[in-house]
Amino acid sequence: MNENMDQLKKYGDYFQQKSKYIRGELPRHRLDWANKPAQYKFYKNPITKIALPKPDFPENIDFWNVMLRRRSTRSFNEEPLTMEQVGLLLFGMSGITRVSSRMEYRTVPSAGGLYPIEIYPVINNVKDLNKGIYHYNIKDHELEFLKEGDYRSEVAKGCLDQAIAFHSAINFIWTAVIARSKWKYLQRCYRYVYLDCGHLAQNLYLVAESLKIGACTIGAIYDQELNTILNVDGKEETAIYVGVVGNRNQ
Numbered sequence: 001m002n003e004n005m006d007q008l009k010k011y012g013d014y015f016q017q018k019s020k021y022i023r024g025e026l027p028r029h030r031l032d033w034a035n036k037p038a039q040y041k042f043y044k045n046p047i048t049k050i051a052l053p054k055p056d057f058p059e060n061i062d063f064w065n066v067m068l069r070r071r072s073t074r075s076f077n078e079e080p081l082t083m084e085q086v087g088l089l090l091f092g093m094s095g096i097t098r099v100s101s102r103m104e105y106r107t108v109p110s111a112g113g114l115y116p117i118e119i120y121p122v123i124n125n126v127k128d129l130n131k132g133i134y135h136y137n138i139k140d141h142e143l144e145f146l147k148e149g150d151y152r153s154e155v156a157k158g159c160l161d162q163a164i165a166f167h168s169a170i171n172f173i174w175t176a177v178i179a180r181s182k183w184k185y186l187q188r189c190y191r192y193v194y195l196d197c198g199h200l201a202q203n204l205y206l207v208a209e210s211l212k213i214g215a216c217t218i219g220a221i222y223d224q225e226l227n228t229i230l231n232v233d234g235k236e237e238t239a240i241y242v243g244v245v246g247n248r249n250q
Helices: 002-009 011-018 063-069 083-094 152-158 178-210 223-230
Strands: 048-051 096-099 104-106 117-123 132-137 142-148 170-177 214-218 237-246
Touching (some): 002 011, 083 170, 152 170, 178 214
Antiparallel strands (some): 048 142, 096 104, 117 132, 117 170, 132 142, 170 237
């Protein structure tokens, strides 16, 4: 009983130790190819589908200058973002860059090429886009409009009441579809989904900086409150991280 209580109190320490790979004791299982989880998520009946502009990359961007200037922005003005900027931000986070006979590669690495992360843009202030909750259809580079309305307050509350989530132009809620990684990596998968999401988050920062807009990431979240906003169950698919963007206050 005391051991179980200790595990509950120190669940992070316990997880780190239990998920370690030990030589000679690696888990062994056969990959069930017939039941491999779907690579992409699609919504059958969204309010509407909105094609995003084909990514048009400025040729005069100095990559190393972008790296040096990258920072977290926590103050945004009221100037809206554009559809072109939304398209570049989303493509930069998880767009398909090339296709082989084996898989479709993206702008970010993923353990086993399984890509468990889904992106839900909550639109607050974008030209030609209604406020509401969207899902990024990665396969088709389009937005699926799920719920119309102003969700700034709900998302901000779900981010431990942080004002930056209220004043941003977009809140990107990142979720993990656990089965995609668990299919191959079993319990070790939980390490990888967070690493995968970190890759997306860094790309968000870099693309935002290249577009001269502000970005910040939020790890302090009330998980289930954000799951409820997105109508995901928190087990098979769960919110794990949030990124916010907007035009910077000068």
